[in-house]
Amino acid sequence: xxxxxxxxxxxxxxxxxxxxxxxxxxxxxxxxxxxxxxxxxxxxxxxxxxxxxxxxxxxxxxxxxxxxxxxxxxxxxxxxxxxxxxxxxxxxxxxxxxxxxxxxxxxxxxxxxxxxxxxxxxxxxxxxxxxxxxxxxxxxxxxxxxxxxxxxxxxxxxxxxxxxxxxxxxxxxxxxxxxxxxxxxxxxxxxxxxxxxxxxxxxxxxxxxxxxxxxxxxxxxxxxxxxxxxxxxxxxxxxxxxxxxxxxxxxxxxxxxxxxxxxxxxxxxxxxxxxxxxxxxxxxxxxxxxxxxxxxxxxxxxxxxxxxxxxxxxxxxxxxxxxxxxxxxxxxxxxxxxxxxxxxxxxxxxxxxxxxxxxxxxxxxxxxxxxxxxxxxxxxxxxxxxxxxxxxxxxxxxxxxxxxxxxxxxxxxxxxxxxxxxxxxxxxxxxxxxxxxxxxxxxxxxxxxxxxxxxxxxxxxxxxxxxxxxxxxxxxxxxxxxxxxxxxxxxxxxxxxxxxxxxxxxxxxxxxxxxxxxxxxxxxxxxxxxxxxxxxxxxxxxxxxxxxxxxxxxxxxxxxxxxxxxxxxxxxxxxxxxxxxxxxxx
Amino acid sequence: xxxxxxxxxxxxxxxxxxxxxxxxxxxxxxxxxxxxxxxxxxxxxxxxxxxxxxxxxxxxxxxxxxxxxxxxxxxxxxxxxxxxxxxxxxxxxxxxxxxxx
Numbered sequence: 044x045x046x047x048x049x050x051x052x053x054x055x056x057x058x059x060x061x062x063x064x065x066x067x068x069x070x071x072x073x074x075x076x077x078x079x080x081x082x083x084x085x086x087x088x089x090x091x092x093x094x095x096x097x098x099x100x101x102x103x104x105x106x107x108x109x110x111x112x113x114x115x116x117x118x119x120x121x122x123x124x125x126x127x128x129x130x131x132x133x134x135x136x137x138x139x140x141x142x143x144x145x146x147x148x149x150x151x152x153x154x155x156x157x158x159x160x161x162x163x164x165x166x167x168x169x170x171x172x173x174x175x176x177x178x179x180x181x182x183x184x185x186x187x188x189x190x191x192x193x194x195x196x197x198x199x200x201x202x203x204x205x206x207x208x209x210x211x212x213x214x215x216x217x218x219x220x221x222x223x224x225x226x227x228x229x230x231x232x233x234x235x236x237x238x239x240x241x242x243x244x245x246x247x248x249x250x251x252x253x254x255x256x257x258x259x260x261x262x263x264x265x266x267x268x269x270x271x272x273x274x275x276x277x278x279x280x281x282x283x284x285x286x287x288x289x290x291x292x293x294x295x296x297x298x299x300x301x302x303x304x305x306x307x308x309x310x311x312x313x314x315x316x317x318x319x320x321x322x323x324x325x326x327x328x329x330x331x332x333x334x335x336x337x338x339x340x341x342x343x344x345x346x347x348x349x350x351x352x353x354x355x356x357x358x359x360x361x362x363x364x365x366x367x368x369x370x371x372x373x374x375x376x377x378x379x380x381x382x383x384x385x386x387x388x389x390x391x392x393x394x395x396x397x398x399x400x401x402x403x404x405x406x407x408x409x410x411x412x413x414x415x416x417x418x419x420x421x422x423x424x425x426x427x428x429x430x431x432x433x434x435x436x437x438x439x440x441x442x443x444x445x446x447x448x449x450x451x452x453x454x455x456x457x458x459x460x461x462x463x464x465x466x467x468x469x470x471x472x473x474x475x476x477x478x479x480x481x482x483x484x485x486x487x488x489x490x491x492x493x494x495x496x497x498x499x500x501x502x503x504x505x506x507x508x509x510x511x512x513x514x515x516x517x518x519x520x521x522x523x524x525x526x527x528x529x530x531x532x533x534x535x536x537x538x539x540x541x542x543x544x545x546x547x548x549x550x551x552x553x554x555x556x557x558x559x560x561x562x563x564x565x566x567x568x569x570x571x572x573x574x575x576x577x578x579x580x581x582x583x584x585x586x587x588x589x590x591x592x593x594x595x596x597x598x599x600x601x602x603x604x605x606x607x608x609x610x611x612x613x614x615x616x617x618x619x620x621x622x623x624x625x626x627x628x629x
Numbered sequence: 630x631x632x633x634x635x636x637x638x639x640x641x642x643x644x645x646x647x648x649x650x651x652x653x654x655x656x657x658x659x660x661x662x663x664x665x666x667x668x669x670x671x672x673x674x675x676x677x678x679x680x681x682x683x684x685x686x687x688x689x690x691x692x693x694x695x696x697x698x699x700x701x702x703x704x705x706x707x708x709x710x711x712x713x714x715x716x717x718x719x720x721x722x723x724x725x726x727x728x729x730x
Binding site: 373410418426503506 | 636639640643646647648650651654671672675676678679682683684685686688689691692696698699700701702703705706707708709710711712713714716717720721722723724725727728
């Protein structure tokens, strides 16, 4: 269509600088215009390799557009339209700019052609999304934001370590499928699966997302994990360990969701569960599995955003998202109920809703490989999904015990965004070819067979029976549940206690010993002795030994590396700080 | 002008949608018995007709048994509730201020 290739990230990143210039209606129009432009850009984008830029003797490739990156970019920009529509009423410029950079970062990752470009945008995503948590402006959200950024820094370091080793081994950083042998591919995979929230590295997700702002959570639930899924599909397809981790993840998310009292935390655990299907599909790596991954990511972004918008609207209207404090909202927030239900029915794969045509593809991929336990556990997780998202949340929030809360449906733009997302959920479910035509491989999969419909409806109906039998047990309980974030929340405290109670007393004890024993003449003698020691022994060791060693070591390093890579990382870090500066300025 | 018209029509549509949903729920609550009966009937019909549904891709034994997925759905639901709740009570549940001392 167009001869010039425009990177859609540019629209978001450059566009963000002009955001503070607009006021009122103009600003709202401008905030909608940016994602619409980016969407059109992606829609008409030609496939090929574009955007090769020479920086410091290094070629960065910004634009690799093929069918795989195209389908992800399509849904990312479509979601950006819905997300900004949902957040139009938000006054804070900072929140909009953080979201723009976050979406821009995810598109940068999607089109990245080499690992260092990917890494730069990867970090950009982490450092911009943390502001979506901090703008909630509560003490607990700022603490959660710090934990979020620390965990992601750790994940980024894993990824960077993998990239550096890969460069040392092969000298080639083009993004490609890596054979699963050696340290580098697995370090890179660990960096990816931390962002995909695979347990035990995934506790950051349910820790951080419920703390984000109402609109921030809608953005966050769509981009970080799905960008990681995209990276896994491109680089780590066919890694056997992912088939196991994915299934564990699907069950783990569902099980933990049952324990939750905060609706947004419950949904956060269901992100883990749903991303489990995608990670599992990446692990299989067959054509139908990768198709399933893309289709499920596409559908998932829409219905999960819809669910977060629904519960976010409840939080917006009532000031709480806790199941134990909500109930009987159906009279006051009927539209939100319907939109949330559509999201719930999509995630639990009702026939005619989007989950039905996407989730079953991943399960079918397992069936095709005759991995029976995979089919059973993934189907079981699907029953659990229906239980928590479609039955538990609407029942206890909109029905259940009437708490006489004064509330009303949210502002029009929020409802319009929910309407658009609902429309797509149903549209994809009814007309799956729309989605299937975009997938990377030709699709030979028909979701609407009699058997598949009968299977799904029976599972859903009898899950419902189980729900009504056990409804007493499911009532919201004002408690939190332990997860692997214990290790850095309590574990860090144990470390600090060690430092305070053991190391600090020993340290001050030494000082005490010095003071007591510190007769002057001893000090002088010792002083002279240590002075000699310092001058003669230490200096010799330092000069000849360590310094010389470091010199020869760096000689070796210089031979291994071209020198460009350090400058490159330097650029990456500078870019990250530029992001930070941009926020401080506003 | 056009923007205002769209906004007006939109809000009217959403108002009517809300009204309709509330009326529908009120009707359901008034006819609870009927709803329940329809529910039982639907469940029965799906299990009964499962005997005649053609099975093209048989992956494991469960695909051959009529009504298998009904039993599966029920058992899965019970397990997905019971196992985590049990784990929660013996181990995972902590007070909400657990991390805040």
